[in-house]
Each structure stands twice: as structure tokens, then as C-alpha cells.
Amino acid sequence: MLQVNNINVFYGNIQALHDVSIDVQEGEIVTLIGANGAGKSTLLKTLSGLLKPKTGDIVYLGNKISGKPAQSIVKAGMSHVPEGRRVFANLTVEENLELGAYLRNDKAGIAKDMAHVYELFPRLLERKKQLSGTLSGGEQQMLAMGRALMAKPKILLMDEPSMGLAPLMVKAIFDIIRMVNAEGTTVLLVEQNAHMALSVASRAYVLETGRIVLSGSAKELQESDEVRAAYLGGL
Amino acid sequence: MKKSKAFWAYVAIAIIVYAVVQFSMSSGMIGSYYSNMLIIMCVNVMLAVSLHLIIGITGQFSIGHAGFMAVGAYMSAIVTMKFDLPFIVAIVAAGCVALLAGLLIGIPTLRLRGDYLAIATLGFAEIIRIVILNVDYVGGAAGMTVSRQTTWTYAFFAMLITIIVIANYTKSRHGRACIAIREDEIAADAMGINTTYYKVVAFAIGAFFAGVAGAIFSHQLFFIQPTSFGFLKSFDILIYVVLGGLGSLSGSVLAAVLLTIVSTYLAEFPETRMIIYSLVLILVMLYRPTGLLGTKEITDFFKFGKKGGKNV
Numbered sequence: 001m002l003q004v005n006n007i008n009v010f011y012g013n014i015q016a017l018h019d020v021s022i023d024v025q026e027g028e029i030v031t032l033i034g035a036n037g038a039g040k041s042t043l044l045k046t047l048s049g050l051l052k053p054k055t056g057d058i059v060y061l062g063n064k065i066s067g068k069p070a071q072s073i074v075k076a077g078m079s080h081v082p083e084g085r086r087v088f089a090n091l092t093v094e095e096n097l098e099l100g101a102y103l104r105n106d107k108a109g110i111a112k113d114m115a116h117v118y119e120l121f122p123r124l125l126e127r128k129k130q131l132s133g134t135l136s137g138g139e140q141q142m143l144a145m146g147r148a149l150m151a152k153p154k155i156l157l158m159d160e161p162s163m164g165l166a167p168l169m170v171k172a173i174f175d176i177i178r179m180v181n182a183e184g185t186t187v188l189l190v191e192q193n194a195h196m197a198l199s200v201a202s203r204a205y206v207l208e209t210g211r212i213v214l215s216g217s218a219k220e221l222q223e224s225d226e227v228r229a230a231y232l233g234g235l
Numbered sequence: 236m237k238k239s240k241a242f243w244a245y246v247a248i249a250i251i252v253y254a255v256v257q258f259s260m261s262s263g264m265i266g267s268y269y270s271n272m273l274i275i276m277c278v279n280v281m282l283a284v285s286l287h288l289i290i291g292i293t294g295q296f297s298i299g300h301a302g303f304m305a306v307g308a309y310m311s312a313i314v315t316m317k318f319d320l321p322f323i324v325a326i327v328a329a330g331c332v333a334l335l336a337g338l339l340i341g342i343p344t345l346r347l348r349g350d351y352l353a354i355a356t357l358g359f360a361e362i363i364r365i366v367i368l369n370v371d372y373v374g375g376a377a378g379m380t381v382s383r384q385t386t387w388t389y390a391f392f393a394m395l396i397t398i399i400v401i402a403n404y405t406k407s408r409h410g411r412a413c414i415a416i417r418e419d420e421i422a423a424d425a426m427g428i429n430t431t432y433y434k435v436v437a438f439a440i441g442a443f444f445a446g447v448a449g450a451i452f453s454h455q456l457f458f459i460q461p462t463s464f465g466f467l468k469s470f471d472i473l474i475y476v477v478l479g480g481l482g483s484l485s486g487s488v489l490a491a492v493l494l495t496i497v498s499t500y501l502a503e504f505p506e507t508r509m510i511i512y513s514l515v516l517i518l519v520m521l522y523r524p525t526g527l528l529g530t531k532e533i534t535d536f537f538k539f540g541k542k543g544g545k546n547v
Contacts, residue, residue, distance in 0.1 A: 050424055074427030082425050088418035090482070090530065099415050102408075103427040151427065 001026040001186060002047070002078075002155060007056030007066070009039075009046050016042045018210045019056070024155065024188055029181050031189040031197040031218070033231055034207035040190040041083050043207070044157045047188075048080040049073040061154075075103050079153030083160050083190075085144040089133030093124050096132050096143055100150030110150070117146040120176060138169035145176065155186040162193045174200050194231035198222045206231075241534075246399075253391045260387055270387060271455070276495040277390035278452045281397045283475035283491035284484060285444035288401050290473070291482040292410060293437040294417025295345065296353045299360030300472045302340075303333040303442040305464035306363060307449025309373050312381045312459060322384040326393065326450045333446020334439050336363070341438035345431060348420075360469055368461040378460030385455040393451055397444045402484055404440065413437055417482075478519055480526025485533035490526070 002024040009017040017039045024030045032040050045051045047058060049070035058066040065073055074080075088096050097117060101110045118125040121142040127135060132143055141161055148156055158177070162170040174196055181187050181200075191197035198204055198218045206214035206227060214221065221227045256273065259265045265273070286300045307329035314325035344355040373379050404410050412433050415423040424430050453459045475494060479486030497515060501508040519527065 048425060050421065069429070070424045071427040071429050074425070080425040082422055086419045086422035086425075088415055088422065090418055091414065095411075099411060099423075099426055099428075102412065102415075147426070 001061060002188070003059040004043075004047070005057050005059070007043075007046060007053040007058065009042055009051055009053050011042075016210055017046070017053075020207075020210070020212055021056075022205050022212065022215075024186060026154075026186055027181075027184065028203060029177065029187040029189060029201045031191055031201035031204045032207055033191055033194040033197055033204060033227075035230075036192070037209070038207040039210040040207055041159050042210075044080060044159050044188070044190055047073075048078060048157055050080075071103065074151055077152070077154035078157065079148040079151045079155070080157045081144050081148045081159060081161065084163065085137075085140045087132040087135070087140050087143050087147070090131060092129050093132050093135070093143055094128050096147050097124075097150050100147035101152075103151065109152070113150055113152060117149055120149075120179065121146055138165050138173070141165060141169075141173055142176070145173075145180075149180065149185075153185060155188060156180065158187060158189045160190055160192060162191060162196060170196060194227070198232075246395075249395055253388075253395075256391075257387055272495065272499045274385055274387060274390040274451070274455050275499075276492055277394040278448045278455070279472075279475065279491040279495050280488050281394050281444055281448035281451070282472045283479065283487040284397050284401050285441040285448070286472050286476050287479075287484055287487040288404070288413075288437050289441040290476050291480075291484070291487065292405055292417060293413040293434055294420075295434055295438065296349060297356040297438070297441075298353050298466075298469050298473050299340075299356035299358070299363075300441070300445055301464045301466065301468035302356075302360030302363040303336060303445035304449035304452065304468065304472075305360075305367060305461070306336045306442075307333045307446025308453035308459050308464070309367055309379070309449075310446065311450030312379050312453050313373065315384065315454065316379070316381060322389070322454060325454075326389070326447055329450035330443040330447040333449065334443040336446075337439040337442025338435065341435045341442075345434040345438060357466060357469065360464075360466065364461050364464055367464075374460075376461065378458055380458055381453050381456070383454060383457055385451050390451050390455070393447055397447070398484070398488070401440070401444070405484065409433065409436070474516060478516065478526055480523075480528040480530060482530040483526065483528040483532055486526055486528035486531075489528065489533070493527075 004020060004022045006019045006021055007017055008015060008019060020043060032043065034040050042051065046053055049068055053066050057064050060076060060078060065076065088099065097114055104110055123139055124142055124146055127139065132140060135143060161173050165173065170193065177187060177189065178200055189197055189201060198221060201218040204216065204218045204221045205212050206221065214224065214226065256265065260270050282300060282304060289295050289297050310332040311325035311329035314320050314328050315322055340356065340359045344352055347355055367373060368376050412428045415426065415428055416430050416433055420430055475491040476487045479490035498512060501511055
């Protein structure tokens with residue numbers, strides 16, 4: 001469904017990604033793990049059109065999307081949950097969700113999806129009229145996910161959903177990722193919490209200083225010595 | 236239905252205010268000193284509301300608003316004084332040329348963020364001023380004489396239209412997109428909002444109404460010169476928006492009205508005027524750091540007939 005072929009991405013003179021190639025099949029959860037500064041978020045931003053690759057191309061559902069503006073990529077069904085949640089703090093929960101459906105025009109469909117988001121995240125329903133800046137970190141993460149789901153994505157790009165959250169909240173978020181995936185949305189998940197990420201994903205890539213150094217099924221990587229030593233805390 | 240009812244109620248109130256003032260003016264109850272103040276008040280409200288759209292709603296920190304006002308003021312003066320066309324044509328032309336100036340300045344500079352944008356817009360406003368200063372056709376530094384054609388009717392309805400257009404734009408889907416850009420530009424991008432487009436549109440609409448305000452202003456004063464549109468004027472407008480509360484339309488209206496009154500009365504004490512004016516600003520900022528109304532609208536305080544919640 002999504003294919004990235006040898007992309008090179010630069011910030012000014014600094015090369016952040018070197019010949020990165022990944023692919024994601026429909027219905028999968030694929031995770032990218034790696035340390036700080038490995039280029040995980042850069043890759044997601046490039047996919048969703050916030051950054052442009054210098055060389056290489058990105059093919060999504062048979063169309064080349066590299067170099068296209070973000071709004072046309074969102075329209076094509078790729079939705080990005082940005083790192084650090086980035087909810088619209090001075091707007092209410094409901095208004096945030098409405099903005100998620102910004103590119104859609106079908107009122108009935110939007111209302112239906114909003115009800116569905118509230119079903120997935122009952123906590124958001126309780127806080128519907130509350131300013132989203134006053135939500136807890138976990139609730140904001142839920143809102144960011146809900147907002148991305150309002151665009152009715154075929155593929156959801158998630159950047160570090162566990163960042164700064166309590167362990168119980170992390171578990172809840174990952175349960176929801178599984179549920180969203182079971183409903184047919186493909187997920188590309190960027191994580192530092194390699195343990196959690198590998199437990200939900202079917203396949204994984206390991207990114208190190210802008211290069212893919214390992215890839216394989218999540219199970220293989222969980223058992224690989226390198227990954228265990230570097231990301232899962234030894235043993 | 237309810238929303239449009241409230242809308243027409245506000246319009247009706249505005250018309251009544253207009254009629255009362257118009258009657259008092261024509262019957263001589265309001266002298267020329269105060270009618271001049273009221274017209275300048277309308278001009279300042281228009282400037283404040285148009286900048287509110289750029290700073291308060293879209294979050295683009297532009298501090299060169301007097302530049303657009305200058306474009307409008309000179310354009311309208313050229314239309315009426317050099318081409319002898321009616322004032323209403325001059326007003327529309329002023330708005331349109333200011334809009335073009337807004338596009339010209341907005342398209343390259345709106346890629347910048349925060350302080351960089353502020354400096355770039357300030358620079359552009361100065362360029363406009365200096366260009367006018369060096370064009371002899373419009374009098375250069377000596378200024379340009381303009382016949383007084385502004386009446387209370389022109390000033391009031393130009394202001395009313397500005398407020399209605401900008402309030403409705405803010406409530407629309409486009410306005411929501413602008414607010415998303417103010418709140419978080421990256422997230423807005425990720426939602427599929429064309430951020431550059433909305434920034435430029437907000438800038439152009441703001442420039443249009445600043446141009447119209449410039450036209451009303453120049454035909455009130457008999458005489459315009461480039462120094463009236465320096466960066467001090469830009470800061471005056473910025474102060475209305477910040478003092479009223481960033482993001483509050485009625486706040487910027489209120490601040491523009493109050494500060495016009497304050498500075499008119501202080502005109503009697505020219506030596507201490509700026510000191511007192513600055514003290515007022517400092518005190519308001521100390522006691523109301525988010526501005527007079529914060530992000531609230533004045534209508535939020537009147538809840539009758541409304542179910543509560545925000546008036547969106």
C-alpha cells in the first residue's frame with residue numbers, strides 16, 4: 001500500500017535520512033524503532049508531505065506522492081498524528097475533532113465518525129466541551145488520535161504515542177491502536193518504547209543515524225540479540 | 236435560525252446607534268470636535284478589526300499595518316483629487332490596491348514565522364512610506380491636500396461592513412482553519428489545511444479593510460503626509476489588538492474605542508500626553524495580562540436566549 005524507495009532527506013546541509021526504503025502492506029501494523037535522532041520522525045514527516053525528499057520516491061496506493069503538498073496527501077487517506085500530540089490547545093475537544101475532518105464534506109459521515117471516536121475514547125466524550133489544553137497528556141494523545149481518525153484515514157502515521165505518558169496510559173493507547181487496526185486501518189508506528197511497539201506490530205524496521213539497519217517480523221526482532229541489547233534493555 | 240436572529244438584532248442595534256449619532260450631529264448636539272473624534276474612532280476600529288484577523292485569528296504577527304492604511308489613503312486621494320471620481324469609487328479602489336499590496340507583501344513574507352515575520356512586515360511598511368515620500372505626484376514629504384468628503388455615514392457603514400465581514404469569516408470553515416494555524420501550524424498542516432493559502436487570504440482581507448480605513452481617514456483630515464503612517468501608527472493599531480485581547484474581535488473594538496477617547500482627551504495636555512497614555516497601557520497589561528476581554532467576545536457575557544457554551 002505504501003512504498004518508500006531510497007529516499008534521502010536533508011535539513012539544510014545535514015542529511016537526516018540515507019537511502020531509506022520501507023514498505024507497508026494493507027492491514028498491517030508496522031513499527032519503526034530507533035534512538036533519539038535516528039530519523040524516525042523525519043521519515044514520518046516526509047511521508048505526510050511536511051518535508052520533501054531530495055531524491056527517491058514514495059508511492060502510495062499506486063501514486064507517487066513525494067513532493068506533493070500535505071493537504072493532497074491527507075485527502076488521499078494518510079493521516080499523521082504528530083509527535084508531542086499538538087492538539088489545538090485553545091479549542092474544545094469537539095472543535096479539535098471537527099478540524100480533523102476539515103477536508104471532508106459529508107456531514108452525516110462526519111457525525112458518524114465523531115460518534116465512533118467518542119466510542120473508542122469515552123474519556124473524550126466526558127470532556128467534549130473542555131478546552132483541550134487543559135486535558136492530561138494521555139487524554140491529549142487520545143484526542144490527537146481521534147482527530148487523525150476523523151479524516152477517515154486508510155493509513156495512520158503515529159509519531160511516539162507513548163511519549164511522556166504513564167505506563168497504564170501507554171497500555172491503553174496501544175490497546176486502542178490494536179482496535180483501530182482491527183477495524184481495517186493500516187498503522188505505521190514510530191516508537192522509542194521498542195518493547196510495546198514490537199508487541200503490537202507485525203513487522204518492524206530499526207533506524208540508526210538515518211539508515212535502516214535491521215528489518216523483519218516483530219517476533220524476529222524481539223528475539224534478535226542486537227535489538228535486545230540496544231533497545232530492550234539487555235538480558 | 237437563532238444565530239441569524241441574533242445577527243440581525245446586533246445589526247438593528249448598530250443602526251439605532253448610527254441614527255442617534257447622525258441625528259445629534261445634524262441637530263448640532265455633537266459639535267465638530269466630537270464628530271471628528273467619532274469618525275477617527277470608526278477608522279481606528281476598522282484598523283483594529285482588520286489587524287485582529289491577521290494577528291488574533293491567524294496568529295501571524297504583522298506589525299506593518301499602517302503601510303496598508305497609507306496605500307489606501309493615498310490611492311483614494313489620487314482617485315478623488317486627481318481624477319475627480321466619486322468618493323465611493325475611491326474607497327473601493329483604496330481597498331483593492333491595499334489588497335494587492337497585501338498579496339505582494341504576504342506571499343513572500345508569510346513563509347517566515349514569529350519575530351522574523353514581524354520584522355519583515357515592519358520593513359515593508361517603511362518601504363511603502365519611503366516610496367510615497369519620494370513620489371512627487373502625491374506631494375512627497377510636503378503631503379497632499381484632500382477635500383473632506385468623509386461623513387459619519389461613510390465612516391460608520393464602512394466600519395459596520397468591516398466588522399460583519401470579519402466576524403462571519405471567523406465563524407466560517409475558513410476562519411476555523413485560520414484558528415488552527417494560530418494554535419499549531421504543524422498540526423494544521425497535518426490536518427490537510429493549506430496553511431500558506433489561509434495566511435495569505437487573511438493578510439489580503441486585513442489589508443483590504445486597512446486600505447478602506449485609510450480612505451476614510453484621508454478624506455476626513457483635509458491633508459495627508461507620509462509621517463502619519465510611520466511605524467508609530469502601526470504600533471498604535473497593534474496596541475488596540477493586544478490590549479483588547481488577542482483573538483477577541485469585540486475586545487479590539489473596545490480597545491480602539493477607549494484608546495481613541497483617551498488620546499482625544501489627553502490632547503489637552505500635550506506635554507504629559509504620551510506619558511499618561513503609556514501608563515494606561517502598562518496598567519492594563521499588569522492587571523489584565525490577556526487583554527481587556529482575553530479571548531472572549533463581548534456577546535459571551537450576555538447569555539440570554541442562548542443555551543450556553545461558546546457562540547460559534
